[in-house]
Amino acid sequence: MGNYGLKKDTGLTGTNGKSLSMVYSILLSGVENYVIFRGTKTDSIDVEVTPDGLDVTQNFICKSISVPSSAHGLGANTAFAAASAATPLCGTDASQLTWNSVAYDPVSFKVTVAQNLEARRTVGQQQIQYLTATNRDITFDFTISAYNTVLITDTTAMTSRTMSMTIGASTLTFTGAHLVNYSSTLSAGGSTTQEQSYTGFARVLTIT
Numbered sequence: 182m183g184n185y186g187l188k189k190d191t192g193l194t195g196t197n198g199k200s201l202s203m204v205y206s207i208l209l210s211g212v213e214n215y216v217i218f219r220g221t222k223t224d225s226i227d228v229e230v231t232p233d234g235l236d237v238t239q240n241f242i243c244k245s246i247s248v249p250s251s252a253h254g255l256g257a258n259t260a261f262a263a264a265s266a267a268t269p270l271c272g273t274d275a276s277q278l279t280w281n282s283v284a285y286d287p288v289s290f291k292v293t294v295a296q297n298l299e300a301r302r303t304v305g306q307q308q309i310q311y312l313t314a315t316n317r318d319i320t321f322d323f324t325i326s327a328y329n330t331v332l333i334t335d336t337t338a339m340t341s342r343t344m345s346m347t348i349g350a351s352t353l354t355f356t357g358a359h360l361v362n363y364s365s366t367l368s369a370g371g372s373t374t375q376e377q378s379y380t381g382f383a384r385v386l387t388i389t
Contacts, residue, residue, distance in 0.1 A: 186226030186239050187294050187353070187388055190314035197222050197296055197314055200244075204253060204261075215253035220244025222312050224298045229291040230275045230348065242298050244309045276347040278323060280332060280358075288324040288376060290346055292353065294386065295320075319355065319383045327365065327375040336360040336379065344383070357384030 190197040203218045221243040229236045253259065277284040295318040301311040321344075325332075335342060344355040360381040367375075 182239065183226065183228065183237055184388060186223035186296070187228070187292075187386060189317060189386075190296065200312065204255070207249060209249060212251050214249035214251055215247075216249050217247040217253065217255075218243045218245075219247075220309065220312065222298055222314075223296060225293065225295040227291060227293050228348070229289070230272055230287070230346075231289045232272045234272050235270045235275065235348065242300060242309075242312060244312070270349045274349045278325070279345045281335075281342040281344075283331070285325045285328070287346075288326065290321070290323040292319070292321045292346070292355075292386075294318070319386045320381070321355065321358075321383065322378065322380040324376050324378040327377045332360060332377065332379060333363055336363045336381075352389050354387045354389065355383035355385070356387070358382070 184195055185197050185201070188196045200219075201221045203221055204215055206213050206215050208214070218241070221241050223239055224242045225240045227236075227238040229238075247254075275290070278287045278290060279285070296314040297316055297318065299311075299313050299315050300309045301313065302308070303310045334340075339359050339361070342358050344358040346353045346355075358381055360379045362380040364378045365376065
């Protein structure tokens with residue numbers, strides 16, 4: 182599901198170029214009612230990794246949402262998929278972050294991809310007729326333990342680099358990545374490890 186928000190809209194199946202239909206059910210007065218979302222595409226997605234967890238927040242825009250009904254209207258032979266038996270990913274399923282082929286141990290990592298969907302209606306239509314991805318925005322932020330001044334130097338010079346982050350079986354590769362902001366907190370009486378936080382953007386994101 183995350184690929185629909187992270188990958189570039191190429192018009193191919195498995196990317197945001199293909200709209201989805203989604204259905205869920207709720208109990209109303211003890212009766213199961215179905216709600217169907219049609220013409221659904223991802224507008225934006227956040228993937229956040231910490232030592233304690235891995236959270237994905239995905240925002241959708243759709244053409245229509247049905248009124249809850251005890252009849253889903255999808256046909257008598259419709260069979261719904263069983264609940265996944267796979268173990269959910271967590272923070273320990275992510276590995277080292279690399280910047281310019283150098284590995285760092287992140288304390289936290291977050292990537293946001295906005296597809297910036299343009300909802301278009303045409304004359305005579307009450308609902309959305311077209312939902313097209315425009316300029317894709319790829320932003321990220323991460324915090325690492327302080328090792329050296331290499332990333333600070335890249336931030337100051339706005340040097341373009343390649344960054345990668347492996348989550349589960351997938352590797353997110355950011356090409357044309359730039360660090361735009363750096364922050365660090367110093368405390369004379371502090372007893373914690375020194376950390377550096379960075380925010381930036383990338384021109385291209387690929388998933389392998």
